[in-house]
Amino acid sequence: MPKFYQVISLALLMAVTQTSCSTTKEAAQQPTAASQTENTVKARPASRSGFKNYNEVITKDAVSDQGLFTIHRVGDKYYYEIPDSLLQRDFLWISRFASLPSGLGGGYVNAGSSVNEQMVVWQKFNDKIVLKTKSYNAVAADSLPISLSVQANNYQPTIYAFDIAALSRDSAGYVIDVTKFFSSDIKVISGLSADMRKNYKVSKLDESRSFINSVKSFPLNIEVKQDFTYDAAEPPSNSATGSISLMMNQSMVLLPKEPMQPRINDYRVGYFTIRQVDYGSEALKADEKSYIRRWKLVPKDIAAYERGELVEPVKPIVYYLDPATPDKLRPYIKAGVEQWQKAFETAGFKNAIIAKDPPSPEEDPDFSPEDVRYSVIRYVASTTRNAVGPSVSDPRSGEIIESDIIWYHNHLRSYRNRYLLETGAANPNARTLETPLEDLGEMMLEVITHEVGHALGLPHNMKASAAYPTDSLRSGAFTQQYGIAATIMDYARYNYIAQPGDQNIRFIRQLGPYDHYAINWGYRYLPDANSAEEEVPTLSKWITERTGDPIYQFGSGSGGYDPESQTEGIGANVVESSTYGLKNLKRVAPKLYEWTAAQTNDYDDLEELYGELVGVWSRYIGHVVTNVGGVHENRLKPEQTGYIFTPVAAKTQTASMDWLLNNAFSSPEWLHQTNISRNIHHASYVESIRNLQERHLNNLLSADRMARLMENEVNNVGYNALDMVRQLQRGIWSEVYSGAKIDIYRRNLQKAYLDRMNYLLNEEPARSNRNYGTPVEISQSDIRSIARGELVKLQRQLRSTQSRYNNDLSRYHIDDAIVRIENILNPKKA
Structure with missing residues (x-):
């Protein structure tokens, strides 16, 4: 801690009781948001002149919500009661769109899209509590002299400074008024980027039409929703209003006190990463390090794990279904999550990832999808045709803390359309707008598996679709065993290669051999390695053993120059693959009217599918x-x-x-x-x-x-x-x-x-x-x-x-x- 933060008046030092820095367990034992009650406990007087008494600020009319911080609502004001023990602790702050107007950002952002992620700390300075950003992009071990220079040359900005309104009852914390902070247009947590403000000619936040929607405290996180309206001369939609209204969700998550041991990234295997510049390196320059993003899995019985037995992790990855999920789809969503169990078995773990129904209010009255302790498959009532698998990770180590998979209601319509167009020539089940539930469920299962793959740390691997010879995708035996691409993480959704008369074909993608390989590489526990550097020889050996085998190659698809690393393609020979695909389209086109308008007595589906058929040809x-x-x-x-x-x-x-x-x-x-x-x-x-x-x-x-x-x-x-x-x-x-x-x-x-x-x-x-x-x-x-x-x-x-x-x-x-x-x-x- 910088020296000036330690200069506190003697009177305050005598009044404030020092507590342990670790409060995660204590916070978890506190009552949760479901126990919101009026605060009727008589407060102790403040021990320092200049601060109001606790009960003058947090009055008997306050509605309090206990969790990570205790949150109080007094009239139209919100207060945070911050334990002294959580000052200087690392938090992750994520700003997301909760709701947004049509067309914002050119239509490339959705509800749930992250706007900014940053690490923050709460610090006390004189009579204020300051919220500062904290970066791990530049690091050096505290024991090294250069760490002083790293701190001095990477000084982080202060986001906001809050006056201390009162000390907490036991003088072991501070009460601050956060109303103005969450009611103001703070650029670093705003949903409107500088480009958006310029493009839409945003002049200001209209405070008369902006308000705090809700503030909730959970044991490990705080969630705030802001409903903001901006004056904008050229808004993306509803232009007559001259306004942009959006709802932002601000998440603040307590990070583990001790970061997980990271795993060094290797660009030959695909993982999402975090990056750091290590100034403590022995190299003649600052050493750029990249760590993979992954969940922390440790075997319960390390000795049995080392013997090669399948062992359950101390803390498995658990996904809960959204209570809004239709009953008929729940089995497919669960199966999509738990399909990854086989890949984790390759890494030595049993029951490493589990899907559960949401608990009833009687089983767990405190359950909330917003609670960071719960990862949830959210079912969103939206016409958006998409599904996403974001996750929250510790910027210090890459440890994934929590993930919410988002499934938008209309997404299956896109899959039905492409199923008809790309496989209809060879697949009788696809020749209808009323796709059988079994087929739709299989599509949904595989989409969930794909999105969970992202949440496990895996990016798209567009190289995998070129791993299999094109003609092998016309073989029933081959496709049933190996699928249509070497990984579920490719954009290889359907088998458009198979021709009429081919037997026992698998038309829908599935988990592949690369997925087992990547999960083993990223998640296998290496008990003898005491540092990330000590893991590297073993990890590199696993890769070199697979050199030359196309099944285990990785390619992001970026750049647009590698024909083996493309989106929406399958088969090693793109000319042969496109020839087969085009033959099938030429068979489907004359049947499109019969399969749509002739059945529905309506032209809407025909028009939609014909437009998509031209897109498939493209x-x-x-x-x-x-x-x-x-x-x-x-x-x-x-x-x-x-x-x-x-x-x-x-x-x-x-x-x-x-x-x-x-x-x-x-x-x-x-x-x-x-x-x-x-x-x-x-x-x-x-x-x-x-x-x-x-x-x-x-x-x-x-x-x-x-x-x-x-x-x-x-x-x-x-x-x-x-x-x-x-x-x-x-x-x-x-x-x-x-x-x-x-x-x-x-x-x-x-x-x-x-x-x-x-x-x-x-x-x-x-x-x-x-x-x-x-x-x-x-x-x-x-x-x-x-x-x-x-x-x-x-x-x-x-x-x-x-x-x-x-x-x-x-x-x-x-x-x-x-x-x-x-x-x-x-x-x-x-």
Whole structure:
């Protein structure tokens, strides 16, 4: 503790009784929020002049809630009674949206989304209690001299300073008024970021329309809900009100007095992490350390555990179901949680994770999903189609303290739709809007398993979907045993590879071998290791033993350059996989009316599913696009042989571009189902196809991708940026070489091609991807040289074929293209 905090007047030192720093057990023994009562105990007078007597502040009209801190409500004021023993203790403060307006943040945030997490401490300074942030991003052992410098050069800001209103009854704590703090627009705990305030032109918090909704104290946490309304000139919704209203939830959680021994992260296995900079390292620089986020599991019988027996943990991971969960879904949710038991058995633990029904009020009157002691699968009545698996972890060690899985009511609708579209060709159960409960339950089970995986510390592993050969996913025996991807943590939801006639196919994802491997790596207890560093040789050995086996590889899917690490894909060969998927879509499209509108006598489901069908086609295209200019990433350490980055083979890139020309950029007549298009919109089909094709065309002709293709020249790959543009241009303009009629889809696509070439040649500044993906300085690269040279060739070809076209639209289109190219090559300056 800094010296000035120890300078306290002699009178106060004599009055305040020092207590133990550990109050977790004592807090747990106190009455909880359910025992809110009027405070009728006569308070002792304060022992220091300047403070009011306790009973002057906490009057007989106070309603008190005992827990971590005792909370008092007196009229419209809220008071915290903070035990002296909890000063200087580490707390985690999480700010979340409890409710928010439609469209806030562009629609990318939901109720329950975390806005900010920070560690805080309560400290006494003179006649005030201050709330300060505390960071573990920079650390050094207290025994090292450099720790003094770390403290001095990482001084943390004060969030708020509270006047001490009174001493507690026994003078072993302090009473502060928190009303103004929770009623004010404190930026660090606000839901509105600086960008939101700017975009929505937020001027101020309207205090007349803002209030504290509730304050609850539990043994290990305090929960506050704030209902705030801001004046905003351009709100994201309800623009006529000129306001943004939202409800924030502020959680303050007491962290363990002694942090758990952390486990050092290895980027070859996927875990969420915390990061620290260790200034006490012997290295010639500050040592950046990364620890994985995981629950603390310790075997009850360590000797039996070491003998290889399955042992229960001292404290298992327990999830409670939300009381609002429909009865028919409860068995599937429980099974989704407890499916992880098998993976934990691989790590040596029995019954490590358990799902329970919520206790009745008679069984536990104090049970509350907001109590940090309880992790809950929350069932939210919302039209949002999503599920999330957030968790709260100790920033000092990575220990996961608590987790609430959030399931939104409408989420199964998305899964039903994709089940129909992606498996309907080969799966009779999927050919209906009334999906059997058994199938829906299996989908929900696997989604819960996926979200619980996040809450166990596992991020998405997009590499796992490429672990299995594509044709193996047409085998019933293989898919029933291994599923459709090596992990539940991939976005590999359905088996769209299986074809009509394939037998005993598993269509829905499941837990895979990588999940067992990752849980064992992150959770196996190593009793002989007395520090995180001592664990590293064993952990590294487990990884190197699996070198070269695709089942145990990890890839985040970030960057968009690795065709083996993509979202929503399955199978090792993306061209084969997308070919199978597209065959199935072409079978489903003509049946879509029969399976929807013909059954419901309504077009709403048909319109929704047709839009999603086009989106599925787009995904299959995108998977193949990644092969062009693609780079395989294989996470390795220097002790292992091979390269981390390997460009996709030239033959594969050429074949992928041929596939795209035939399946993405050809005219998609199969999508034009008259009984669909003429019943869902008066005129939108052609434009939707143009928009989709343009998106993939621009993706191919992105500076980011072309930079990687140019890099192929020095890597002797045999397929470079010029090869790609030539192949693409000749394919998109094939009619001008063959003399064939140019239909409306191709005319639109060819115009989009010219627009993109204009962008590459003339847009300024052309540095849009410097901060993302593969960096390139367009004006000093070959990109513009290639674009100009190929456009000159195209213009020459167009002029030579003008006279061939008697069809007016085709002729006009050719004439227009020639003029457009001339303007691109010789733009008029304003």
